[in-house]
Amino acid sequence: MPEPIRLPPQPDACELCGRASTLTRHHLIPKALHDKPYVQKRFGKSERITATLWVCRPCHNQIHKLFSEKELALTYNNRDALLGDERLRTFVRWLAGKPAGFTPRH
Secondary structure, three states, X not given: OOXXXXXXXXXXXXXXXXXXXXXXXXXXXXXXXXXXXXXXXHOOHHHHHHOEEEEEHHHHHHHHHHOOHHHHHHOOOOHHHHHOOHHHHHHHHHXXXXXXXXXXXX
16 A cells, blocks of 8 residues: 655745745645646656645745746746745745735735
């Protein structure tokens, strides 16, 4: 019997901005693309399921505002790659200084 796939546990703070807040799970490889051959060739089933970050709602919204699902799957599929984008890094740096309940207006 194969070992069950386990998702990473939820941390106490956003894995991008570091604020203690209500967190959402961001799938680094978007679930909508898991059945696409170009995704299946690059990532095994376990990796497709477990590659996640726990992020606050503002960080999650900003990720999806900046990147298409295909870009997320192929280029921005880990924390370092996401923070390698100057636009997201600038947003995260700015948000990190805000109180936990702060929600930016868009």
